[in-house]
Amino acid sequence: MSDTTSRALSLLNLLQTHRHWPGAELAERLGVTERTVRRDVERLRELGYRIESTPGASGGYRLEAGSAVPPLLLTDEEAVAMAIGLRVAASQRLVDGPDTTLTALAKLEQVLPGPLRRRVNALAETVWPAGIRSGAPVSTEVLGELALACRDHERVRFTYTALSGEVTRRRVEPHVLAPADRHWYLLCWDLERNDWRTFRVDRLSRVEHTRVLFTPRPLTAEEIEEFILVARSWAPQNIEADAVMELPFDEMRxxxxxxxxxxxAEGEGHTRWPMGGGDFRDAMYALSWIPAGVEYTTSLPSPEREELREALERMLRALDAPPPPPLTRS
Known part of the structure; x- marks a missing residue:
């Protein structure tokens, strides 16, 4: 392989890993001049790759979608990951998922070298997707657009339909996509609310790339897991109630x-907090997390209100009664 061809393939690999590359940085990575980068970009364009260039000191290059699919350059690790991902996707509730992913998988595995194919088979036997089989169908196009935005740290706009039916247009900095239980979730920084938000992907539509890049806000794996856990629990419950506590909103949050x-916020010194669960025990658990010493009222309905009162009265009697004698062991 000639140096020119090898360099062009290296350039293509870089363009496929990020949405936008400054010309100077590409030249530095490849160890050539910016003029050489421009010539290599032209060679790739002749091969069918649609590469957009922007002039100026902050200009650069980005790989765009064209009218046809050009050859795709993958490393061994990327090919293995893609093959396993296609196998998982074929079993999930993606729109047109089984047919599309199985044909794509067949084409990919047909050209995989023997060692890579064996790696795919070995890994696929140990991979079991976590519980999104029976969830709402998710558009593969929407998932793909959001995945690109998460990878490239690019702000996006989308239309979101809430569980209540309310439709809003959101502008966010996407952080991560995560499957959980029966659904896919997008964790992102909502620029209008100035806070983290988690959205169900099956309720997303009309994803629009803004081409505005951002610096990701720090977030640990544990924090991501907690966000997704909260989103999973944010659904209609058998019991729904509010607790209004004597605690300012900022302190409560x-x-x-x-x-x-x-x-x-409920006035200056109070906060209204929606809570609930499957039965009165879930409501009791939620109320137990209100900070010590903070008074509150609750709209817990009947008959759960009476059930909770009876359970608490028995607990108080048990705490007031003498403890049982210690267990005697023979």
Missing amino acids: AYFGQWGQGAT
């Missing part, structure tokens, strides 16, 4: 963290 989502 600082104490509850992401579990304070949905809370609203």
Whole structure:
């Protein structure tokens, strides 16, 4: 392989890994001049790759979608990951998922070298997608657009239909896509709310790339897991109620963290917090997290209100009664 061809393939690999590359940085990565980069870009364009260039000191290059699919350059690791991902996708509730992913998988595995194919088979046997089989169908196009935005740290706009039916247009900085239980979730920084938000992907539509890049905000793996856990629990419950606590809104949100989502200020010194669950025990658990010493009222309905009262009265009697004698062991 000639140096020119090898360099062009290296350039293509870089263009496929990020949405936008400054010309100077590409030249530095490849160890050539910016003029050489421009010539290599022209060679790739002749091969069918649609590469957009922007002039100026902050200009650069980005790989765009064209009218046809040009050859795709993959590393061994990327090919293995893609083959396993296609196998997983074929079993999930993606729109047109099984047919599309199986044909794509057949084409990819047909050209995989023997060692890579064996790696795919070995890994695929140990990979089991976590519980999104019976969820709402998700558009593969929407998932793909959001994945690109997460990878490239690019702000996007999209239309979101909430569970209540309310339709809003959102502008966000996408952070991560995560499957959980039966759905896909997008965790992002909502620029209008100035806070983290988690959206169900099956309720997303009309994703629009803004081409505005951002610096990701720090977020640990544990925090991501907590966001997704909160989003999974944010659904209609058998019991729904509010707790209005004598705690200013800012203090409440600082104490509850992401579990304070949905809370609203109730005057200057009070906060209304929606909570609930499958039965009165879930409501009792939620109320137990209100900080010690903070008085509150709750709209817990009947008959759960009476059930909770009876359970608490028995607990108080048990705490007031003498403890049982210790267990005697023979």
